[in-house]
Amino acid sequence: MNILIVEDEALIAMLLEEMLDTRGYNVAAHASTLAEGETMASSLDVDVAILDVSLGGDSVFPVAERLSDRGIPFMFTTGFGAAGMPEVWADRPVFSKPYEIDSLIATIQQLVPSAPVAAAG
Template sequence: MDKLLSGRRLLVVEDEILVLMMIEDMLGDLGCESVTSAATIAQAIALIEAKIFDAAMLDMNLDGDDSNTVADALAERGVPFIYSTGNSGRDMREGFSNRAVLRKPFSFDELATKLESLLSH
């Protein structure tokens, strides 16, 4: 497998702790240097303002709130991101409909492929 993720710093915005733990394990196995997580919109915005990230994974729904403000903050700073969601519908927001989406539950290979594609552009 390509080591494109080796040394990368990722932000994972996810409010379900078990899903977050799984993602963190997968990203560690993919060689990410650091994985920072946020469970709320406020935490995510504070981290985006304070740190530099190579990429991000963004849950579309955080405890009942859509994550549009987080997507905007990432886009403003030029941080590439992918969405993750357990929703079955196509609930993409205008302006971000071209973003890759990982449908939960996703596999290790699906995560690796989406992130490698994101970071190779």
């Protein structure tokens, strides 16, 4: 199970990667800018992605479009909640920060039914 994290806050990305790693998931890559995210979303072989809605003032939605075009499931994280999400992404899971890792893992398992059941951290 390969996961792409697109998150501009280094500490949050490192904590998320560590939490996923301790539960047996592999973070294939971490993008911290929109440009990095778009490149990785277009080319990496990942099973699912976790996308921070705001990347240093840029919207992550172009990354979401690339993932969607490739059929790769993803979820959003945000410090602002689901209220400000565009209608086109209303069907995607949204987690408000700080999020609970077990809920995030459960969503990964829903988005990718073949995902291994993660060990409790």
